[in-house]
Amino acid sequence: MTSNVSNHIPNGPAAAAFLSGSIGVFVIGLLTTLSEASHAIGSALDWYSPSGPLVGKTLLGIISWLVSWFILNRMWKDKDVNLSKVFTWAIIIAALGFLLTFPPFFTMFKG
Amino acid sequence: MFGLSFTSREAWAVIHGMILGGLFLIAFAGGLAGLYMMRPQWMTTEGLRKQVRYLINGTWLMAVVAWLTVYTGTYIVYPWYRAKPPEGADLTKYPRSFLKANEAIAAWHNFGMEWKEHVAWFSPILATVVAYIIWRYRDQLAEDSRLRSYTITFFILAFLAAAIAGLLGALVTKAAPVA
Numbered sequence: 698m699t700s701n702v703s704n705h706i707p708n709g710p711a712a713a714a715f716l717s718g719s720i721g722v723f724v725i726g727l728l729t730t731l732s733e734a735s736h737a738i739g740s741a742l743d744w745y746s747p748s749g750p751l752v753g754k755t756l757l758g759i760i761s762w763l764v765s766w767f768i769l770n771r772m773w774k775d776k777d778v779n780l781s782k783v784f785t786w787a788i789i790i791a792a793l794g795f796l797l798t799f800p801p802f803f804t805m806f807k808g
Numbered sequence: 809m810f811g812l813s814f815t816s817r818e819a820w821a822v823i824h825g826m827i828l829g830g831l832f833l834i835a836f837a838g839g840l841a842g843l844y845m846m847r848p849q850w851m852t853t854e855g856l857r858k859q860v861r862y863l864i865n866g867t868w869l870m871a872v873v874a875w876l877t878v879y880t881g882t883y884i885v886y887p888w889y890r891a892k893p894p895e896g897a898d899l900t901k902y903p904r905s906f907l908k909a910n911e912a913i914a915a916w917h918n919f920g921m922e923w924k925e926h927v928a929w930f931s932p933i934l935a936t937v938v939a940y941i942i943w944r945y946r947d948q949l950a951e952d953s954r955l956r957s958y959t960i961t962f963f964i965l966a967f968l969a970a971a972i973a974g975l976l977g978a979l980v981t982k983a984a985p986v987a
Contacts, residue, residue, distance in 0.1 A: 791965060
C-alpha cells in the first residue's frame with residue numbers, strides 16, 4: 698500500500714498535546730501532595746464542599762492542561778520539534794504525577 | 809419486579825463504575841488493536857481510511873465516556889461516600905466514616921479511595937490527548953511509527969489510570985457500598 702499522505706503535518710501539535718497532557722496530570726498530583734502537606738492549601742482547594750478539595754485539585758489540573766496546550770500549540774503548531782525529547786519529558790512529568798497521587802508517597806508529607 | 813431493585817444511590821454507582829467505567833475499559837482493547845494495526849504494509853488505502861475513521865470516532869467516544877465517568881464519580885457518587893455522619897448515626901450509611909472507624913478496613917479509604925479519586929482524573933485528560941492526535945494526524949500515523957508508538961503509550965497510560973481507579977472503586981464499594 699502506498700500512502701496518499703500529501704500534506705505532511707509537522708509534529709509540533711502532537712508534541713504540544715503530549716506535553717500539556719502530562720502537565721495537567723502533574724498538577725493534579727502536585728496539588729494532592731501539597732494539600733496533604735498543608736491544611737491551608739487543602740482548604741483553599743475546597744471549591745465545592747460536598748466533594749471537598751478534590752474539585753479544586755482537578756479543576757486546576759484541567760486549567761493547567763488546557764492553558765499549557767494553548768501556549769505550546771501556538772509555539773509549535775507549524776514546526777517539527779525534537780519529538781523524542783519532548784515525549785521523554787512528557788513521560789517523566791506524567792510519571793511524577795502518578796507518584797504524587799500515590800498515598801504511601803504523599804502521606805510522607807502529611808502536615 | 810423480580811426483586812431486582814436499586815436505590816437511586818446504588819443506580820448512580822452502577823452507572824459510574826460498571827456502565828461508564830466498564831465501557832471505557834472494554835473499548836480500550838479495540839482502540840489499542842486499531843492503533844497497533846495502522847501499518848502501511850498491513851493495510852490497503854481504503855482499509856486505512858476506514859480504520860482511521862473508526863479510530864477517530866472510537867477514541868473521541870472513549871474520551872467523552874472517561875469525562876462522564878469522572879464527573880459522575882466526583883460530583884454525584886463521591887459526596888455520598890464522604891458525607892459526614894451526625895452524632896450517633898449508623899456508620900454503615902456513611903462509607904468513608906465507616907471505613908476510617910475500623911482499623912482493619914481503614915486502608916480501603918486511606919489507600920484505596922485516596923488513590924482512586926485522584927488518579928482517575930488522569931484518564932480523560934490522557935484519552936483526550938490520544939483522540940486529538942488521531943484526529944489531527946489521521947493516516948499520517950500509519951507512516952510515522954514513532955508518533956504512533958508514542959500515541960499508543962499515552963493510550964496505555966489512560967487505560968492504566970482508569971484500571972487502577974476501577975479496580976480500587978470496585979473493592980472499596982465491596983467494603984463500604986454507597987447505598
